[in-house]
Amino acid sequence: MKLYFETDYMAGTHSEILERLVATNYEETVGYGCDQYTQKAVELIKKAVGKDNARVHFLVGGTQTNSTVIDGLLSRHEGVLAAESGHINVHESGAIEACGHKVLTLPEYEGKVKAEDVENYISNFYADDTYLHMVAPGMLYISFPTEYGTIYTKKELQDIHSVCKKWNIPLYIDGARLGYGLAAEGNDVSLQDIANLCDVFYIGGTKLGALFGEAVVVCNDSLLKNFFPLIKQHGALLAKGRLLGLQFECLFSNNLYERVSRHAVDMAMKIKQAFIAKGYNPVVNSNTNQQFFLLPNDFMDKLSEDVGFELWGPRGEKETKVRFVTSWATKEEDVDLLIKRLNF
Amino acid sequence: MKLYFETDYMAGTHSEILERLVATNYEETVGYGCDQYTQKAVELIKKAVGKDNARVHFLVGGTQTNSTVIDGLLSRHEGVLAAESGHINVHESGAIEACGHKVLTLPEYEGKVKAEDVENYISNFYADDTYLHMVAPGMLYISFPTEYGTIYTKKELQDIHSVCKKWNIPLYIDGARLGYGLAAEGNDVSLQDIANLCDVFYIGGTKLGALFGEAVVVCNDSLLKNFFPLIKQHGALLAKGRLLGLQFECLFSNNLYERVSRHAVDMAMKIKQAFIAKGYNPVVNSNTNQQFFLLPNDFMDKLSEDVGFELWGPRGEKETKVRFVTSWATKEEDVDLLIKRLNF
């Protein structure tokens, strides 16, 4: 029997969402998110993030969300600051550049950026006599948790936010796996903190129990004022928009978003402890649903016979970096089986 | 009780598809369309269109499909020919131009273009001494059925295809409502004809029984060779790609695609006859699921109290053009109720 730890988007949707989709399937509503389910989801999210004047928009997937938001926030002569390892810099097939904007890279520390690096980048930029010939840093992109599963402390977020405010550039947080970060061991950041410490962020659904869908929260209401036609222009407007509303209504009812997040993190922690016990220390200090290990190739090859996981970068000569991912859908019995197989 | 004839994307998905989505919901598969359901759907579609060497890709919605395909087909200095009324020219928020390409407009005849207009456009273009300063016609976009519900005859398609071949430009068919066109009364074009008479087309799912999803069929296999990263770049790659595969597997099993199409067309024909009987002749000669009438404003206002339909353009002073749309989800009892209400 094959075990699946490749990604967090392998199964369909959480049972509570599935039931709602089935129950409402034959209803007829207006399209493009002008329906009541979407309106309800917007209200629930505004309440959850603690921002009455926030605007909330629903898109289908992460790459399209990033490119649409960033395209809307930047002026033509500006680029977006991001960690070297940021998803927009690596794994979106150049979607940001396809909109005309350069990704300006910062050093990454287990996927995170440092406030002082942002400060230095911007102050050095304006200290350079030739800066008018260079791409101006027009916003900052970070991910929470990062592509390596790490999270920012509240203090780190505050510092980053302060630098952005000082230089008057928006801070945008990619929350493709937001729930898994909020549920992480040792996390001291709340959903409300996120909303208070950035200008725009999105709450990932695809990887957290929804079939698909991401909820963009515009906290700074002076931004993205013409977002609807931009969503359409980016091909990111779902005809049957209520499907997005329905799913987020579910996720933000009865603590579903928290429940699915906590489950995945618990499963990841079990896996992490098992690898450590076996002598394989994680190569990244992640307390979220992604765990990274450097495995000897022969061990890795054996394990891969009936366990699914991903190589993280090219195969090494003797050892290779791999990633194990849990999700809302990960069954505890599968985790136990995986742990047993570590001992072959 | 409210009746809904606004659009063909108001309900969820056909029961046969819903059952499949539910049945497979907890399965874990690889993402991005590399799963077996998608593979199966590809095979079914290749068989249905009669092209062994076709390539098939699944995207989420129509606008993103159009912009991704067109972006992939054109060189930087080229634009896309389309009817003045073409969806890409009117209702996609400039998605084509956002990719850098001009939409070059042709006269429309109830939404259709004429082969001779295409021929004239291109031959006049190259006859103009200044053509190197103008946007070269690099492909032709047509829709089947058109935005007005009309369809091309086989002869018309052949003529258009010939002009495109003569000038060596790809012909792309937007099939957002393809099934409703194939099922239209008087239609003499088969799905295989479509595949033989163009270079690329797509089979619409969103409006024909799927929750969402469009299947791009690349008939001319010398084109769109690097389509996967382009889909990703356009934000059009669904993480849980199997959802698309599953739905198209269903649509192309047990004639589901034909059945849902025929039903909608039958319902539309009943509506059409009722309006005609009542003295309101259609303003467009459509035999598909969209019907257009010019209604006196007071009659329209009364009708709109408990019947949903769309204005087609701005409200007129005395009369207004309106659109009634049926779909796979339209219930015959609702059509009968509508017809009854025409007689208030």
Place this chain on the structure above:
Amino acid sequence: MKLYFETDYMAGTHSEILERLVATNYEETVGYGCDQYTQKAVELIKKAVGKDNARVHFLVGGTQTNSTVIDGLLSRHEGVLAAESGHINVHESGAIEACGHKVLTLPEYEGKVKAEDVENYISNFYADDTYLHMVAPGMLYISFPTEYGTIYTKKELQDIHSVCKKWNIPLYIDGARLGYGLAAEGNDVSLQDIANLCDVFYIGGTKLGALFGEAVVVCNDSLLKNFFPLIKQHGALLAKGRLLGLQFECLFSNNLYERVSRHAVDMAMKIKQAFIAKGYNPVVNSNTNQQFFLLPNDFMDKLSEDVGFELWGPRGEKETKVRFVTSWATKEEDVDLLIKRLNF
């Protein structure tokens, strides 16, 4: 001996400018327009247009000027309104669309747009329920004189400007041949009027005595605040920027701009009268340096043996529309020779 009436950019530069270029050739100045000649030209132009707070930028050519200005004025979801015959819509190889923006076309009346058409376009746009799926009219482009040599009256400009102010969209005037418009018989618009009745315009140099160069005047100083990096991004920043400054300093000293403009218009009027006397009425009511006639093909062919002019569109079956253009460089003796040849 061949006579040249094809275009107004066939000769080099006016003798007064040539002298200055030669006199200063070996001076060493900083690049990119930060030199004193450019500063001087900016001051002269601000004075000439009567706007102390205007900003002035120098670019090399017309197409790059149009695309850089329009790219800077529009938001991503917006397009630019222009006459069907507008240069940006026809003869710039899709430069506007290459920046991501649709050209939204208006009817043209000898190349001009009507205020009421602008008003109708915008009010119909916002009256349409589906406008959020369409490209918003974000600015208006007009040319003075137009591509057909016609000019707006002051009243017409005021009306157009009012509509733009009402809808809060910038008005941009392409002044590639501005001087020839200001010098036209019957013109009641001054350079200061132009500056007062639009938000941004440019003063064409290439066609009016300079070797090359266009001066963008930003009258509404809330716009185009980051124009310098945008000029660079568009590849429109001349390294030896002082060449532009020097030329415009010349053009705006000793009334050179007016003198070259008036000369060309005088020559064009002589040609116009000669054609009329010969029985060929102009097909466009132009009093500027471009004159359009419909000539019988045999007459045209004979004439073309030793006179240069351009076909305006494709050759007709029996008659063809042609264009005769004069410039600052047109010699009166050549005009007289042309007139003589009309009588062969």
Place this chain on the structure above:
Amino acid sequence: MKLYFETDYMAGTHSEILERLVATNYEETVGYGCDQYTQKAVELIKKAVGKDNARVHFLVGGTQTNSTVIDGLLSRHEGVLAAESGHINVHESGAIEACGHKVLTLPEYEGKVKAEDVENYISNFYADDTYLHMVAPGMLYISFPTEYGTIYTKKELQDIHSVCKKWNIPLYIDGARLGYGLAAEGNDVSLQDIANLCDVFYIGGTKLGALFGEAVVVCNDSLLKNFFPLIKQHGALLAKGRLLGLQFECLFSNNLYERVSRHAVDMAMKIKQAFIAKGYNPVVNSNTNQQFFLLPNDFMDKLSEDVGFELWGPRGEKETKVRFVTSWATKEEDVDLLIKRLNF
């Protein structure tokens, strides 16, 4: 008296070119490079580079040349490999990204890239399971000489060219200062070698004696087949195209290009030796017209009182990197004065 060593584009044009521009100023020729001077220049360049089937196009400046060429060479899903320090990556205000393409950076060694780094980048790219989600390396950009004045040996160019051929991606050489590289002490690369070892390159005119202008040489004639409308679309088509032709005709007559190059390099070598003698070793091993030194701030400040040079990056705390540049226009007496001033 102020001395100027800031850049190589501070003066106008070489006397031989100036004379030609003056002599031909009042001639009337067709526009857009269809004139005889341009034709002549094309022939001279084809002969000089030793490629009968090359195509040659003239543009105005470097940034527009780079973005037009790169835009023409890449497919939409591809990016351009370049040194971290490459001009397109640093000092073109994001012109490449504005066309939709990512700049993929390689380590730089005094501005140069290594063939093995190119090989590793590409082979690692295709070894990565997720490469279809990443920007494909579609071409390589290098500069000769580099932004730091260094040059590639023939062996290095051959190795780089081999890697590009192996992976079937075009190699494009930015020759903004090509002549200064060819004239460098120790250079073993000829103009013909350049043409044989890349697919496209350009011969810089702006910095080598012309008023402005760059000559693109398409060595691989299967590429850039529709370059003319792309030049227009990029706003890079000069109306009075003959000005470019004339200047390059001059540069490639009577060895002018070599003469101006050699002069500048000789002057730079004198400066280099003087700094070395004074104890300031160059921080880059450049034998071309750009020389870089790390100077103590107080020394630098004193020197800057009557000598012009540029900071290379932000001012350091105690020492700052500076750049001295010579050109065809640098007078030997000024170099001698500079050297004298090093001894204050």
